[in-house]
Each structure stands twice: as C-alpha cells, then as structure tokens.
Amino acid sequence: MTNIEPKGTQQTRNNGKKKKKRLSYKKRITIIVVALLVAILALVCYLFFMGRGGDDKTKRMLDGYTTIAFFGVDNRSNGDYDAGNSDSVMLCNINNETKEVEIISVYRDTLMDVDGDQTFRKCNYAYNHGGVDNSIAMLNRNLDLEIEDYVAVDFMALVSAVDALDGVDVELSDAEVEAMNGGYIGEVAAITGKEAIPVSAGMQHLDGVQATAYCRIRSTRGDDFVRASRQRTVLTQIIAKAKEASVPQLASLITGVFPYIKTSLSADQLVYLATHMKSYNLGETKGFPFDKCTENLGNTIGDAVVPCSLESNVIALHAELYDDVTYEASEEVKSISDAMIDCTGCDENDAVAMEW
Numbered sequence: 211m212t213n214i215e216p217k218g219t220q221q222t223r224n225n226g227k228k229k230k231k232r233l234s235y236k237k238r239i240t241i242i243v244v245a246l247l248v249a250i251l252a253l254v255c256y257l258f259f260m261g262r263g264g265d266d267k268t269k270r271m272l273d274g275y276t277t278i279a280f281f282g283v284d285n286r287s288n289g290d291y292d293a294g295n296s297d298s299v300m301l302c303n304i305n306n307e308t309k310e311v312e313i314i315s316v317y318r319d320t321l322m323d324v325d326g327d328q329t330f331r332k333c334n335y336a337y338n339h340g341g342v343d344n345s346i347a348m349l350n351r352n353l354d355l356e357i358e359d360y361v362a363v364d365f366m367a368l369v370s371a372v373d374a375l376d377g378v379d380v381e382l383s384d385a386e387v388e389a390m391n392g393g394y395i396g397e398v399a400a401i402t403g404k405e406a407i408p409v410s411a412g413m414q415h416l417d418g419v420q421a422t423a424y425c426r427i428r429s430t431r432g433d434d435f436v437r438a439s440r441q442r443t444v445l446t447q448i449i450a451k452a453k454e455a456s457v458p459q460l461a462s463l464i465t466g467v468f469p470y471i472k473t474s475l476s477a478d479q480l481v482y483l484a485t486h487m488k489s490y491n492l493g494e495t496k497g498f499p500f501d502k503c504t505e506n507l508g509n510t511i512g513d514a515v516v517p518c519s520l521e522s523n524v525i526a527l528h529a530e531l532y533d534d535v536t537y538e539a540s541e542e543v544k545s546i547s548d549a550m551i552d553c554t555g556c557d558e559n560d561a562v563a564m565e566w
Contacts, residue, residue, distance in 0.1 A: 275532055276304045277355060279346055281337060281362040298441065299333060299345070301355075301498075303531045304490070312531060313445065313495040315438040320499060320515045321507075321550060322352045328549045332514055342472070354524055354540050359474045367470035368425070369402050369418035371448065374467070375455065377415050378447035384411050385430040394423035435497065435564060442495040449492050496530070499523040501561035505554055516554050518561040521547035 282298025299316040318334040325339075326347070336348040346357050372378060382390075391408045399406035404419045416424060425444055428437040499517035507514050517523040521539045524547075528537040539547070551557050 274306060276306060276359075277357050277531065278302045278304075279349055279357045279360040281342065281345060281360065282364070282368075299349075300441075301349070301357075301531070309490045310493040311490055312493045313442060314527070314531070315441060315495070315497045316349070317435065317438060317497055317499070317502075317515045319513065320502075320517065321511075321554070322348055322520075323546045323549075324348050326351060328546060330550060330553060331511065351542065352520065352524075352546060353527060354543050361474075362472040364470065365398060365401050365422060367467055368422045369398065369404060370467050370470060372416070372418035372421045372444075375448060375451045377417050378421050378444055378451070379413060379415050380421070380424060380443060380447065381413050382409060382411055382424070383430075386424065386427055387411050389427045389429050390420065390423045394426050395419060398422045398426075438497050446492060446495070498527060500526050500530075501558065502564075503556050503560045503562045505556065507554065516556045516560075517547075517550070518559075519547050519557050520550050522558055 278301075280298070280300040280302060299318060301314040301316065303312045303314070304310075305312075316333060319332045321330050322333045322336075323329065324331045324333065324336040324344075333345075333348060333352075336345045340347075342360055342362055346360060349355055350357055387409055395408065396406050398404070398419045402419065404417075406419060407417065409416070409420055414420070421444055425441050426437070427440060430436065499515065499520075500523055501518045502515050502523075503518055505514055505516050506512065521544055524539050524543050525537055528534045
C-alpha cells in the first residue's frame with residue numbers, strides 16, 4: 211500500500227487549481243446492510259444494562275453518550291465476518307439522558323488513515339485488511355472517538371429482520387425499479403435462498419430481499435451518497451415498526467437474527483433490550499463527511515470522498531453527536547488532516563455543495 215501522490219502531481223486546470231471530478235462509480239454489486247443494525251440492535255443494544263446495576267461497563271454506558279459502530283460486510287456469503295470490505299459503516303450514538311438515537315453514515319469511499327501510518331485508503335479497506343478490530347481502530351483514530359462495541363451483519367441478517375417485521379414501505383422511482391429488477395433482487399435471493407419477487411414504481415411494500423436490494427443500489431444518480439440515504443430511509447421504517455411490535459415479537463426476532471450477526475454483545479443482552487425499545491427515539495440521520503469533495507486519486511485509490519478538511523469535519527461531528535461546540539481536534543487528527551491536505555490538495559475551500 212502506497213501513499214497518495216502529493217499535491218501538484220494531479221491533473222490541473224489552466225489556472226493551476228486541480229480539476230474537481232464528481233464520483234463516477236461503475237455499476238457493480240456491493241452489499242449495504244444497515245437497517246437491521248439500527249432497528250434491532252443500535253437503538254437499544256446497550257440497554258441490557260439498564261436497571262441491572264452492577265459492573266463497571268454498566269456505569270460507563272449509562273453516563274453521557276454511547277457510540278456503537280456498525281458494519282455491513284461485503285463477503286458474498288452468510289456468517290463469514292473475517293473478510294470482505296465493510297461497504298456500510300455507521301455510527302449509532304445514543305444520548306443516555308434524552309434517549310435520542312442519532313445515526314451517522316460514514317461514506318464507504320471516505321479517505322482515511324486506515325493503518326495508523328498516514329497512508330490513505332478508502333475507509334472500507336480497513337475491514338478487509340484487519341477485520342472489525344482494525345475498522346474500529348480506524349474510526350477512533352480518524353474521528354477522535356472511543357468506540358468499544360460493534361455489530362457486523364451480512365445479507366441474511368437484514369433479510370431476516372425485515373421479513374420478521376412484515377416488510378417496509380418505500381417509494382420507488384423508475385430508475386430504482388430498473389436497478390432492483392435488473393440484478394440486485396435476483397442476487398440477494400440467490401445468496402439467501404429466498405424468493406425473488408420483482409417490484410414496480412411508486413409506493414411499494416418491500417419484503418426482506420427487496421429491501422436489501424433497495425439498500426444496495428448505487429448505479430442511479432447520486433451514487434453512494436444517495437445509497438446511504440436509502441439505507442437511512444429503510445432503517446427509519448424498521449425502527450417505526452419495531453417500536454410497535456410486542457416484546458415477544460422482538461425477542462423472537464432477535465434470537466432468530468442473532469446467528470447471522472457478529473457483535474460484542476450477547477444474545478441474552480439483546481433479548482433484554484426489547485423491554486426498553488419504546489422509550490427511545492430516532493433523531494437525525496446524516497452522512498459523513500459533512501463538507502467534502504470527490505477526487506480521482508489514481509489506480510490504487512480510484513474515486514474517493516475527501517473530507518474538506520478532516521479536522522474541521524471531526525469538530526463538526528463532535529458538535530453533532532455530543533453537543534460539544536467547543537471541541538478541539540486531537541493532535542493526531544490534526545496531523546492526519548494536514549497530511550491528507552498535502553496528499554490531495556483539498557482543504558476547507560474545496561468543499562463541493564451536493565443536493566443529496
């Protein structure tokens with residue numbers, strides 16, 4: 211793995227400023243499995259410790275905020291979490307006082323220091339080269355976080371969860387229908403052993419296979435930015451349905467889905483969560499980085515999302531998640547941010563407004 215070419219080696223306009231390029235993703239099958247994470251686990255995963263008193267972890271998790279990492283792993287098999295890119299990366303942040311849950315999608319192509327040596331790659335690279343431990347370390351290092359708990363899922367987990375909740379309702383465009391019927395639904399069905407049922411444009415009631423296919427679309431206008439928005443649309447639907455479900459339904463759902471996930475939490479803990487589900491509410495859902503541009507960084511990296519800058523985005527992230535408006539980035543984040551600017555030439559002035 212090599213460093214990105216330094217500033218000045220990339221294509222420039224006549225005025226000497228680098229040419230900005232919108233991400234031009236090729237159509238390829240990738241897995242985005244996020245709705246389950248928030249609906250069933252993220253919303254309440256630490257709540258097992260509520261009312262149980264006891265250990266040090268309980269006391270830590272009941273104070274202030276709890277942030278949990280979620281990974282949707284593209285491994286093309288069920289239950290194998292030791293390999294594959296984490297094509298979905300999310301931060302689930304719970305305010306223990308207000309009982310509000312906030313979801314931040316970290317765009318899979320976001321440029322980060324993935325190994326701690328200021329060599330930059332897309333953030334989804336970390337999981338494929340070090341698994342969940344490397345991915346959590348990357349998030350903590352680049353974003354000034356202290357994440358300990360995580361959940362990782364694959365196809366079967368999301369399909370099972372959506373089916374257990376009797377589906378979700380989503381408005382589909384013609385382009386989305388074409389993409390889903392053109393391959394996404396068929397492949398999800400083949401991998402999970404479920405039935406492939408085509409969809410139509412307009413408001414549709416999606417089963418697990420269809421919802422997973424919808425969450426994977428990145429070939430339409432807006433590419434991965436809109437795909438992350440689709441994920442949040444589905445997870446909002448699932449949370450709403452899960453909050454109306456009975457405790458026995460949720461317990462059955464969790465025990466049924468648990469074999470298809472990898473998590474730092476136990477099945478018993480997750481079952482206990484159901485009794486506290488209704489008291490928590492989903493707040494805003496957003497994508498990170500907030501201020502960004504897109505750059506083609508050569509054959510090794512390709513098209514990437516560049517924070518403009520990493521330091522300013524981390525400051526904004528802590529204000530968003532923790533209401534810390536006086537936060538100052540660590541020296542490590544400042545160093546990574548400066549190195550990223552040197553490598554890409556992108557700073558705060560290069561952020562591009564995007565409609566999605």
